[in-house]
Amino acid sequence: MGNLKIEKTLNEAGKRNVVVVDEDYNIVEEITLFLHYLEEKGHSENTIEGYSRDLKEYFTWLNEVGLKFYEVRKADMFSWLEYLKTKVGKTDKEKSAKTKNKYMATIASFYRYYEVIGGFVTENPLTYKDDSKNRHFLVQKVSRKDMGFNFFRVKEKKSVKGKRLTREQVEKLYQGLEMLQSDESLNARNQLLFRFLYETGCRISEALGLRIGDYEIQTKVGVIKVKEHDPLYHKDHNIKSLEREIPVSRDIVFAIEDYILYHRPDDGKHLTIFVNHETSPGQYMIRDTITKLFNKLSEQVGIKCTSHMLRHTHGTELTESGFDMRYVQDRLGHNDVKSTSKYQHLSLEAKTTAYESFMRQRRSAELN
Structure with a gap:
């Protein structure tokens, strides 16, 4: 061969x-x-x-x-x-x-x-x-x-729950994006993409495949529409779940429109919201470009960050805020609730807040 x-x-x-x-x-x-x-x-x-x-x-x-x-x-x-x-x-x-x-x-x-x-x-x-x-004796x-x-499976070490970012880390990373580029329009795209991933919990493939028109503004909220497009521009735009609608703040929808109107290059061929700015301006983006961006950001700020960590952080913050697991499952686009269960672990900050609340209640009921 x-x-x-x-x-x-x-x-x-x-x-x-x-x-x-x-x-x-x-x-x-x-x-x-x-x-x-x-x-x-x-x-x-x-x-x-x-x-x-x-x-x-x-x-x-x-x-x-x-x-x-x-x-x-x-x-x-x-x-x-x-x-x-x-x-x-x-x-x-x-x-x-x-x-x-x-x-x-x-x-x-x-x-x-x-x-x-x-x-x-x-x-x-x-x-x-x-x-x-001879299995008749088994219970x-x-x-x-x-x-x-x-037979050949190797025991894996349990990974430390380090995929979740703190609010302070998220803010430092977001601010750090400005230090990566001097181009105003490119910074606008990078910060919008970071904010979009953090505030929606979307997969990177869903963000890259998002097209102009896949959102709307309602009376109180905005709505992001995650859906499969045919034909796809690239395999990196494949969604891995059922199509769904995600409620978001009106602010992020306004930010998307601002980017499209004032910063997004238009090559007249591609309708994805997030596009290339330097090489082939206006062309759709692929996963490798995002990986390089987050690697560069992590090195610049000194905090490890990937697009999936922003998704994980979003899911964890939802569970910490008391949202029902079925809601989190639907919002993140999980086909199985077992996938959602990994967001149930609490951060030290959340556990500390809960314990302080417990201690206040306990003091009020102390025996004299």
Whole structure:
């Protein structure tokens, strides 16, 4: 097969696809079938591209050790883990448990697909299943055969809840944007984007895909309309949830209109609200541009900040203010309330305020 690489194609319907090809541009069909299955299940283009990158590395290892994917057994996976450690990505430092598990989850899903369709795989080399027939003595009739588990999964350290920014940090970061650029219009865009993410909790893809007309001003509030546009300008504009309307302050809608009227370059082709100012003025923005902006801002101010941290902060502040989880779920566009539950942890500031209130009540009821 030679060296593998990822290429992007257009199908008959004009939709973008990713494929893994060898050096002669022969498509790796085993991967293509699996990626098509993911597409049929409704996975986003970014997710499918992530799967393709992982499988490209896995099939490169298969070529190196001279195995077909259906010939791999559990004992072979230790060789794959060594390859992952020494030849994939940055090899000068140990890969995190999260990175290893991501690759393993992708490969396990790939084998599960071929287990289901049949004809190739008789054993998933990454999962363990208990085939014991003597289970009559179990109180609960659920075994590892029923659920299975990834034999090679690595225990991940619990992450410190550091995604939430304090109000003071948000203000410093917002002010720090002015120090990044001397151009007034570019500063206006950057500050509006920062404020929009913080005040709406939108995903960066939803903000970048927002178009002129996707908002309105009502009597007391403004409304942001998160919706899918067809055709998309770029895959980074894909929304990951159902379309929804988000109530916002009238002030931020006025700020959007002010930016469009006085600062936004217009190339006559693109209708996204947030556009490029320096390279290709008026063209839609992509995720990589935003990542670079937030990296530069974090370095300038000395506070780590990403677009997702602003979303996380917004969700946490809503829960701290006592909003019902169903409201937070709808506002953030979560399909599952389990995703919303991660915003339930309280900041030290919120816990301190609650404890001070408790102490005041306790003093009023002290025994004499």
